[in-house]
Amino acid sequence: MRPIDDVTAARFARTVSSLCTCWQLILRDETRIGMTDHDKSIAFEGVVHAPGHGAEGRALSVSDDLRGDDSEILALLSLSGIDRNAIDHGRLDYARLEIWRVDWESPDARILLRQGRLGTVTRHGEGWRAEFLSLKDALGQVTGRRFGRVCDARFGDARCGLDIAAAPLKQLAAVTMGTEEELIVSGLMDDPSHYAMGSVEVTDGPLAGLSRSIRVAGAVGDEVSLSLWEPFPDSLLPGTGLAVVKGCDKHFSTCRERYANQANFRGFPHMPGTDILLKAAQPAENVT
Numbered sequence: 001m002r003p004i005d006d007v008t009a010a011r012f013a014r015t016v017s018s019l020c021t022c023w024q025l026i027l028r029d030e031t032r033i034g035m036t037d038h039d040k041s042i043a044f045e046g047v048v049h050a051p052g053h054g055a056e057g058r059a060l061s062v063s064d065d066l067r068g069d070d071s072e073i074l075a076l077l078s079l080s081g082i083d084r085n086a087i088d089h090g091r092l093d094y095a096r097l098e099i100w101r102v103d104w105e106s107p108d109a110r111i112l113l114r115q116g117r118l119g120t121v122t123r124h125g126e127g128w129r130a131e132f133l134s135l136k137d138a139l140g141q142v143t144g145r146r147f148g149r150v151c152d153a154r155f156g157d158a159r160c161g162l163d164i165a166a167a168p169l170k171q172l173a174a175v176t177m178g179t180e181e182e183l184i185v186s187g188l189m190d191d192p193s194h195y196a197m198g199s200v201e202v203t204d205g206p207l208a209g210l211s212r213s214i215r216v217a218g219a220v221g222d223e224v225s226l227s228l229w230e231p232f233p234d235s236l237l238p239g240t241g242l243a244v245v246k247g248c249d250k251h252f253s254t255c256r257e258r259y260a261n262q263a264n265f266r267g268f269p270h271m272p273g274t275d276i277l278l279k280a281a282q283p284a285e286n287v288t
Helices: 006-012 084-088 133-142 251-259 273-280
Strands: 019-026 032-036 041-045 046-049 056-058 070-076 094-102 110-124 125-135 170-178 181-188 197-203 210-218 223-228 240-246
Touching: 006 094, 006 110, 019 041, 019 084, 041 094, 046 210, 070 133, 110 133, 110 251, 133 240, 170 223, 181 240
Parallel strands: none
Antiparallel strands: 019 032, 019 094, 041 046, 056 070, 070 125, 094 110, 110 125, 170 181, 170 240, 181 223, 197 210, 197 240, 210 223
16 A cells, blocks of 8 residues: 555545646656646646646556556647657657656645556657556566577677678668658668568658668569568658668578578577477387
8 A cells, every 4th residue: 555644645535626647757868758637737846747738548457466557648749848750769668657646736745656667659640649568567578588499689789799780781772662661772782581570770861760670571673672560650752861780580590591690599499399299109110
């Protein structure tokens, strides 16, 4: 049970309620942004929680077991310091979030209802939408190593050992045509299938610095088509510069044959699978 002082308990128990909800976002650079569903600004802890942003919490669920508690946050793009580019570039992604119940007449009387973080933030109409992940969500994250046939290193990290920040794994290209999630690019010289599971980053224009993961890659004449897992917020104009990083499907054969990096393979390709349990003993043909 949360400790509540006598003054706060008395304010919350009044017949005539003056309570509202405040949301406080703490971005990765420690910038704090306050929102409230009240019609006037409410200040506490050095943060002004401004009204009129259309902030709304939906489908809040709470459980007493180890399952994560999920909710959804909606807000308009009138937040101070937050615009479409900030959303598109992931500035709000995985920000910490505190949800407070506050007496707007006396903000010192308040209760911290929930703590957690946002998931991926996306544009939604004239605002943004984000999933709220409670602190229990961390209990569902994988920590340590996974033992399996595929590599559990991240492509290009210290355990992998490959340098994906430079050629030949990172190559420059240019958009020929396409949509937000399907690009035709020129300038890539290797087998198009090598770019599947890789990434593409915009190097110029209004979306410079924004990157997406590549789902599938294929040949279109002398050019390469890139299908993305997540669309860019806007179409890329022909001639837009790109930096494309090759991909890896985490299999030992790919590590050995494509990248000659089998010494750093972080999986167990010869580990027996469940199929070995289904094998039946076979009688010997010649028994002496």
